[in-house]
Amino acid sequence: MALDVRAAAACVIGDVIGGHSLNQALPDRLNRVSKRDQGLLQQLCYGTLRQSPRLQAILGQLLEKPLRDKDRDLQGLLLCGLYQLDSTRVPDHAAVAATVGATQALKKHWAKGMTNAILRRYLREREQLSTMLDQAAAASHPPWLFRRILEQWPAAAATIIEANNQQPPMTLRVNDRRLSRQEYLGALQNQGIAATAEKLSPHAIRLAYPTNVWELPGFMAGDVSVQDEGAQMAAILLGADAGERILDACAAPGGKACHILELQPGLAELVAMDIDAVRLQKVSENLQRLGLEATLLTGDAAQPPAHLEPASFDRILLDAPCSASGVLRRHPDVKLLRRESDIAQMAVQQRSFLHGLWPLLKAGGTLLYATCSILDEENSQVVEGFLSEQKDAKLSCASMSWGMAAACGRQLLPLSDGPDGLFYALLRKTG
Numbered sequence: 001m002a003l004d005v006r007a008a009a010a011c012v013i014g015d016v017i018g019g020h021s022l023n024q025a026l027p028d029r030l031n032r033v034s035k036r037d038q039g040l041l042q043q044l045c046y047g048t049l050r051q052s053p054r055l056q057a058i059l060g061q062l063l064e065k066p067l068r069d070k071d072r073d074l075q076g077l078l079l080c081g082l083y084q085l086d087s088t089r090v091p092d093h094a095a096v097a098a099t100v101g102a103t104q105a106l107k108k109h110w111a112k113g114m115t116n117a118i119l120r121r122y123l124r125e126r127e128q129l130s131t132m133l134d135q136a137a138a139a140s141h142p143p144w145l146f147r148r149i150l151e152q153w154p155a156a157a158a159t160i161i162e163a164n165n166q167q168p169p170m171t172l173r174v175n176d177r178r179l180s181r182q183e184y185l186g187a188l189q190n191q192g193i194a195a196t197a198e199k200l201s202p203h204a205i206r207l208a209y210p211t212n213v214w215e216l217p218g219f220m221a222g223d224v225s226v227q228d229e230g231a232q233m234a235a236i237l238l239g240a241d242a243g244e245r246i247l248d249a250c251a252a253p254g255g256k257a258c259h260i261l262e263l264q265p266g267l268a269e270l271v272a273m274d275i276d277a278v279r280l281q282k283v284s285e286n287l288q289r290l291g292l293e294a295t296l297l298t299g300d301a302a303q304p305p306a307h308l309e310p311a312s313f314d315r316i317l318l319d320a321p322c323s324a325s326g327v328l329r330r331h332p333d334v335k336l337l338r339r340e341s342d343i344a345q346m347a348v349q350q351r352s353f354l355h356g357l358w359p360l361l362k363a364g365g366t367l368l369y370a371t372c373s374i375l376d377e378e379n380s381q382v383v384e385g386f387l388s389e390q391k392d393a394k395l396s397c398a399s400m401s402w403g404m405a406a407a408c409g410r411q412l413l414p415l416s417d418g419p420d421g422l423f424y425a426l427l428r429k430t431g
């Protein structure tokens with residue numbers, strides 16, 4: 001029998017509270033609810049997690065004592081109940097009844113009365129409870145991140161926070177090898193799918209409403225891929241020429257690798273490396289759908305496989321693992337999972353990747369360092385530290401006129417109807 005959708009959401013959110021990512025917690029539950037409820041399950045999980053710092057603070061005020069670790073699913077259910085009362089069109093009485101009903105599916109009959117009482121008290125005292133939140137909780141951000149955003153982006157902080165709390169736009173990348181953006185806009189129009197051309201990337205189209213990819217014309221044939229318009233700037237900045245050998249050092253799931261191949265059909269080779277062999281499988285699937293070819297390699301960017309010869313790549317893309325602070329709206333579980341102490345650790349790792357990959361680059365070659373972070377510690381500070389240690393590395397001031405100038409590169413900030421928050425720095429190896 002299909003799983004109750006609210007109980008499923010409760011389990012997913014409970015798992016994230018327990019330290020699992022949405023990618024780990026959601027797919028199995030998606031398969032266990034009815035087809036009709038799959039969209040609702042995603043909405044409940046993503047929506048609740050986007051607001052989780054605020055909802056957790058409110059729930060803290062409503063609970064007489066904290067719930068036990070083994071009742072994380074119940075905590076997930078209560079957060080999801082509060083989310084529905086605040087942010088969905090489900091009538092209050094129906095949201096309360098369905099949430100109370102889900103205690104049964106969770107086999108927590110004892111929590112029925114408590115769930116009912118908490119949600120009803122919230123309806124009565126909502127305004128008063130909200131006035132008691134601190135600034136970070138009211139803005140639905142963990143306190144350490146809220147502080148850093150205010151410190152590092154004082155003028156843009158309100159815009160960033162607003163964007164982080166919203167559902168992101170669904171953006172497509174048109175496959176230049178197959179058709180033009182104008183032609184694809186026409187194909188969308190013929191199917192009654194509203195969409196507009198984006199300004200930043202010449203291949204980007206924003207859909208007015210998120211759409212199942214299988215309903216997009218030509219998706220299976222490789223006409224388009226789903227990719228944020230800011231992320232599309234990576235392949236454009238890398239600017240690969242015909243005959244070159246390219247390394248994409250952290251390639252999975254392959255969005256940027258495929259774009260590089262779409263833009264330059266005459267490459268000698270693109271090596272798509274990732275440390276995670278399972279995630280590399282996704283690269284393979286994307287290449288196959290788009291009819292592209294690359295050499296797949298499981299390997300560590302800090303210590304690349306020995307058979308990759310020194311000075312053998314013309315260009316390297318390092319799309320480094322990072323805090324994901326620029327893509328919170330797409331990965332709202334990060335609000336619960338990321339710790340302040342992670343940032344310094346990630347910066348050390350990012351720098352070790354730059355050092356590990358640098359010997360593979362030819363003299364005169366370029367390395368594009370990219371993150372989906374808006375934090376200076378992972379961006380300019382990493383590049384600055386690397387430049388101070390690597391004397392044959394120079395910052396290249398390529399024609400990046402978009403976004404905002406950072407000390408050592410260019411920063412895109414997350415915008416409600418615009419790109420994700422991404423950082424790019426181009427480094428050139430001197431002769």
Ligand SMILES: C[S@@+](CC[C@H](N)C(=O)[O-])C[C@H]1O[C@@H](n2cnc3c(N)ncnc32)[C@H](O)[C@@H]1O
Nearest residue numbers: 250251252253254255256274275276300301319
């Ligand atoms: C931001 S994602 C890359 C996204 C990808 N470039 C794209 O556009 O689809 C970072 C990737 O780095 C990989 N990664 C993490 N540690 C790594 C390491 N030591 N060496 C190589 N890849 C690593 C992760 O598995 C993850 O797939």
